[in-house]
Amino acid sequence: MSDDVMRFFAAWMLTHEVADEGLKAAVLRGSGQVQGGMAADGPDAFVDGLAAMVAQRKEALKAELAAGSVAAATADEQKVVFDELRFEVAEMRGRIDEVQGTLETILAKLEAAGPARG
Amino acid sequence: MVVSARSRHITAVFAKRWLAGVWHSRFGLGGTARRRAAFAREWRLAFAELGPAFIKLGQLISVRPEEFPRELVAEMAVMQDSVSPLPASVIRRVVFEEFGRTPEQLFASFDDTPIASASIAQVHGAVLAHDVHPVWGETMPAGTEVVLKVVRPGAAEAVLGDLAEARRLLDAARRLGMLKDMDLHALLDEFEDSVVRELDLRVEAHIADRFAFDFRGDPKVEVPRVVWRTTTRRVLTMERMYGWRLTDLDDAAKEGIDGRALAIYGATAFMRQVMLHGRYHADLHPANLFVTPRNTIAYLDFGIVGHLTKTEREDIAQVLAGMVYRDAGRALRYSERLGVHVPAEKVAVVTRELGELLDSMLGSEGPRDFRHFGLGFLSLLRRHGVEIPTGYGLLVKSLATVEGCARSLYPDIDIMDVARPFVTQLIGESLGRPELLQERVERAFRAAMRELVA
Structure with missing residues (x-):
């Protein structure tokens, strides 16, 4: 392996190392944004907060993979869609209840008015 | 131009409160802050005195801090929508008109003493006679306590009539060069929309159902369940909630x-x-x-x-x-x-x-x-x-x-x-x-x- 290729991989590793350290520092700063304890403000603080949130998601994803529950997450997404459908159907049932109430009202008023004359 | 008795009354109340504002601000010599606070208080008292439409209008002003002076918004925010209750017989008549049956025919029991009485509606307690399956949430078994929110007879006519009067007075005030800084016509348009929605209680019932769905599976948030069989434009039946208000x-x-x-x-x-x-x-x-x-x-x-x-x-x-x-x-x-x-x-x-x-x-x-x-x-x-x-x-x-x-x-x-x-x-x-x-x-x-x- 020539020295050029070695230098290329060394540069590549260095880039990753610097990026990784930068990201870890951002996650650390973002995680420190607790009540009354913000170290900084402005656009950088927002990026740190976002980095911390992404890191949390990464940990959650690792845990899901370890537990083999990624498929369950998909099932949760399906459940949301089915819940929406269930709600729409339930709302229709509510409307039918309302209509039934109206029919009972009409019937009660007709009965109170006495038999219709032919 | 024909000036109605109501119009004269509204003008008289505002004139009286304006004079009181002048007095309490020491004829404007007490400083800007004192003048603004004094007039804001008098506006609030005038709105409270003029009844439902103005109380509702005041509540709208209280959620428009970008349009109205800070002092006025703060005053309107403390205005309570609470009025003397109507006799139970009047509420019973509305229930009968809506359902063709007495409250006792609809429920296991009905309480003649109101729980609350506001400008648009009055609230009474009742108990379910049969099981009810709400749109979202557990079944409410017979014996569950519910509340009936009943639109006060004449509330719609009174509010819309006052709205028309308010528009006429606003035009007159504009012609006299008053109220230049406030877009009250836009406020009245928004008010009309909101009050028309509020007068149809089915709209509120649909929103309650949607909120119950949005917070499904959340054990810390409760939304009263709606009884659609006994809900109409003028009567809303929903689960009774017990608890403490944030002021208590x-x-x-x-x-x-x-x-x-x-x-x-x-x-x-x-x-x-x-x-x-x-x-x-x-x-x-x-x-x-x-x-x-x-x-x-x-x-x-x-x-x-x-x-x-x-x-x-x-x-x-x-x-x-x-x-x-x-x-x-x-x-x-x-x-x-x-x-x-x-x-x-x-x-x-x-x-x-x-x-x-x-x-x-x-x-x-x-x-x-x-x-x-x-x-x-x-x-x-x-x-x-x-x-x-x-x-x-x-x-x-x-x-x-x-x-x-x-x-x-x-x-x-x-x-x-x-x-x-x-x-x-x-x-x-x-x-x-x-x-x-x-x-x-x-x-x-x-x-x-x-x-x-x-």
């Missing part, structure tokens, strides 16, 4: 209610409404919110509800991120997308002043005060002649109210800290949209290259 928390504390946890949870629930569901309770005040013995929060009364599209939610998240992270440029840039147009020549000065406001109001140690910041921000925009869309002002006011409600439970709550994870997550999620990636990745790459070769 001493008793709650004695019962071991965890105020801190509920304050944080209540504020979080509001953020979920705004950021996730795009529907939020825009009429929160201590009377519309209960803390229950089960250590939960119960929402009541869904008269005013704000709606937001997905794009609006993302833009609002960006504005809030600007506030949370004290990034004035971001807050203004995304406010523009929500209809807050700052003229190009004023962008620099408004950004600077907003930055100063963020530093002074939200930069201090300890819990930050969103209410003062929010109202200060709206006032800053007004001072620079920037028009503020109604929905934008309503949201700022709602956030400030949520902060107030949460602080009555737990004074040290920091609403900005509650908002932070929501805004960060919503913005983070929006980053993956293909159109945004297409727009931003090229710029991000160029910026990275600029840094590398600098």
